[in-house]
Amino acid sequence: MSSSKRQKIEKFFKFSSDSENCTVCIPEVLDGNYGMYVWPCSPVLAQYIWYHRASLKGKTILEIGAGTSLPGIVAAKCEATVILSDSSEYPQCLANCAASCEANNLSNIPVVGIKWGQFTPELLNLQPVDIILGSDCFFDTKDFEDIIVTVAFIMKKRPSTEFWCTYQERSSSRSIEYLLMKWGLESREIDLETFEADSPTLAGSALPGNHTIHMYIMKKKNQLTARFIILHK
Numbered sequence: 001m002s003s004s005k006r007q008k009i010e011k012f013f014k015f016s017s018d019s020e021n022c023t024v025c026i027p028e029v030l031d032g033n034y035g036m037y038v039w040p041c042s043p044v045l046a047q048y049i050w051y052h053r054a055s056l057k058g059k060t061i062l063e064i065g066a067g068t069s070l071p072g073i074v075a076a077k078c079e080a081t082v083i084l085s086d087s088s089e090y091p092q093c094l095a096n097c098a099a100s101c102e103a104n105n106l107s108n109i110p111v112v113g114i115k116w117g118q119f120t121p122e123l124l125n126l127q128p129v130d131i132i133l134g135s136d137c138f139f140d141t142k143d144f145e146d147i148i149v150t151v152a153f154i155m156k157k158r159p160s161t162e163f164w165c166t167y168q169e170r171s172s173s174r175s176i177e178y179l180l181m182k183w184g185l186e187s188r189e190i191d192l193e194t195f196e197a198d199s200p201t202l203a204g205s206a207l208p209g210n211h212t213i214h215m216y217i218m219k220k221k222n223q224l225t226a227r228f229i230i231l232h233k
Ligand SMILES: C[S@@+](CC[C@H](N)C(=O)[O-])C[C@H]1O[C@@H](n2cnc3c(N)ncnc32)[C@H](O)[C@@H]1O
Pocket: 034, 035, 036, 037, 038, 039, 040, 041, 042, 064, 065, 066, 067, 068, 069, 086, 087, 088, 090, 093, 114, 115, 116, 134, 135, 136, 137, 139, 143
């Protein structure tokens, strides 16, 4: 079926607190490909962003493997400066990033093609960012190292950059621990309860459902601390 004939629908996500709320409209394409619809990890990461919105104003944020871009759109609505990206090999996913911006009246959000593990001019010329977002990027083990390499490269431009990511558990035997060590990163799991995401329904969406979803923050390992520990052993 040609892309113009694919059925399109709109999903709405409503984030709220006592005094503020934020509604996001996400257009989806009914298609089996990965970046065409919102994945269960996405509302969880978006909820983390919403929960921490006060600290995001003025921050520069890049979303990788963004697909329909719910977390990036919430960050933009919370006054962060956002860049959206998906693989340069999937123009339809890049079009979805742009469609989500348009559906939320967000102009001036750059959409760039960044394929994990590839050192293209788009990646090399990327400005330093404060936060990288990744929702359900770790779904195929063949991509795990490419994602970490890309994130570690972006962190070299600004060592304080954090990678906020949500991960859906599909097999208990999967681990990125050795890749984090290899590429000098460390990770901290954030309990979903701490940002009110420990629920099958989030932002009015039943997407998280019964899936086991984890939220992690990854950072460049503090090399100075590591050296200090070795020297004083
Ligand atoms: C499971 S989907 C998640 C989409 C979206 N982040 C979400 O949670 O709704 C994975 C996303 O990664 C993108 N992707 C897959 N392989 C990629 C690669 N090698 N480089 C960059 N993006 C890739 C897909 O196009 C898709 O948008």
